[in-house]
Amino acid sequence: MRTDAHVEKFKRFDRLHSRLDPRADFELWYWMTLNAGTAIINAALHAAGVTREHDSFATQIPNIYSVPGADGTRHLEYVFGVDIIHVGMPKIEGPLPPAIAAMEIIEEFRDPCVREDRPITDEVVRACCDAYARCVAAAKSCVEA
Amino acid sequence: MIPELHRMKAQRIETSMEKLSDADYEAVIEGSMLAGSHWLNFACHRMELTGHSADVMHAEFLTGAQRVELSFRSAACNGSNRGLSGGFRSRRSACWRTGGGALPQTA
Numbered sequence: 001m002r003t004d005a006h007v008e009k010f011k012r013f014d015r016l017h018s019r020l021d022p023r024a025d026f027e028l029w030y031w032m033t034l035n036a037g038t039a040i041i042n043a044a045l046h047a048a049g050v051t052r053e054h055d056s057f058a059t060q061i062p063n064i065y066s067v068p069g070a071d072g073t074r075h076l077e078y079v080f081g082v083d084i085i086h087v088g089m090p091k092i093e094g095p096l097p098p099a100i101a102a103m104e105i106i107e108e109f110r111d112p113c114v115r116e117d118r119p120i121t122d123e124v125v126r127a128c129c130d131a132y133a134r135c136v137a138a139a140k141s142c143v144e145a
Numbered sequence: 146m147i148p149e150l151h152r153m154k155a156q157r158i159e160t161s162m163e164k165l166s167d168a169d170y171e172a173v174i175e176g177s178m179l180a181g182s183h184w185l186n187f188a189c190h191r192m193e194l195t196g197h198s199a200d201v202m203h204a205e206f207l208t209g210a211q212r213v214e215l216s217f218r219s220a221a222c223n224g225s226n227r228g229l230s231g232g233f234r235s236r237r238s239a240c241w242r243t244g245g246g247a248l249p250q251t252a
Contacts, residue, residue, distance in 0.1 A: 009171065016165075016172050025161035027154060031175050060203055114179065115200065117150050 001083055002053045006043035007143065010036050014136070022125045027114050033128055034086075034110060037103050037135045042083050044142035050094045054082040062090040086110075097142050102135035147197050148190040155183035178203075192218040 013036035020029040045051040056065035056079055065079040084092065087103045106128055112118035158180040165172050185204055189195040194215055201207060207215070 012169075012171060016169055020161065020164065025157075025164070027158045027179055028161040028172065028176050031179060032172060035171070035175065060205065114154075115146075115182075115202065117146050 001042065001057055002055075003043045003046045003143070006039045006046070006083075010039035010043065013039060017132075022129070023120065026120045026125070030109065030114055030128060033106055033132050037099075037106055037132055037139075038084065038086060040136055040139040040143065041087065041097070041099050041103055044097045044099055044139035045084070045092070047143045047145065048095070048097055050096065051081055051083065051092060054079060056082060058083045058085045060085070097138055099135045099138035099142070102131040102138065105131035106135065146186065146200060148187045151183040151187040151190070151200075155180045155187065158183070188219075189215065192222065194218060 013032045017029060017032040017036055020032060022029045042051070046053050054065070056067045056077070058065055059076065062085060063078055063080060064076050065082065066074045067077045067079065068074055080090075081092070084090065087100050087107055109118075109124055109128060113120060113124060118124075158176050162173065162176040162180070165176065167173075182201070182203060186195070186200045189201060190197055192215070194211065195201065201211075
């Protein structure tokens with residue numbers, strides 16, 4: 001995807017993130033945290049030259065992307081060095097923005113709290129909120145630099 | 146995870162989704178994926194296709210064999226001996242939410 005498109009997605013996810021209740025709506029609130037953070041990190045990675053903009057979007061399988069064809073259809077293709085799905089998926093080479101360290105904290109809660117039965121506590125919400133604030137601040141500083 | 150916890154998670158996500166509008170289309174898709182995956186796991190566990198410790202992350206990650214077996218078990222739940230007849234989602238409330246019928250054991 002293009003940097004501008006990542007930033008637009010970030011804004012939409014971030015607005016929704018602030019509308020949802022972190023406790024009552026935890027799963028969807030968390031997913032907006034995850035998506036907003038990943039979107040702004042992709043923008044930051046492109047801005048820092050670590051990954052490149054590309055007219056494709058990620059699938060659930062690392063390194064396989066949906067790519068537009070000349071006739072308007074889309075097909076799957078191996079593409080390297082473009083958008084990440086999650087931090088670490090796919091692994092990327094080169095210097096990483098500090099936002100990724102914050103995002104890794106958020107990712108630690110993904111499966112245990114959304115797909116599994118780890119209790120949603122104030123500590124979990126606080127850890128996600130703190131890491132998200134750090135992630136967004138660090139990523140934005142790369143995008144706006 | 147046990148089926149009832151999948152049901153609770155799915156229903157919580159569905160309740161949160163009531164706060165969304167069409168303008169939140171990405172979140173509608175994400176919420177549907179998350180809730181749908183919990184319903185899928187609820188069904189797979191109840192039909193004894195998968196164990197409580199073997200959750201499916203995404204429907205697209207099911208193997209071909211699992212898809213065929215799921216189809217037959219879904220059909221059996223509805224009193225048919227024919228699989229691959231479709232209507233997987235529409236049968237959820239009729240069968241799994243209400244407890245369903247006798248289920249075959251995994252081979």
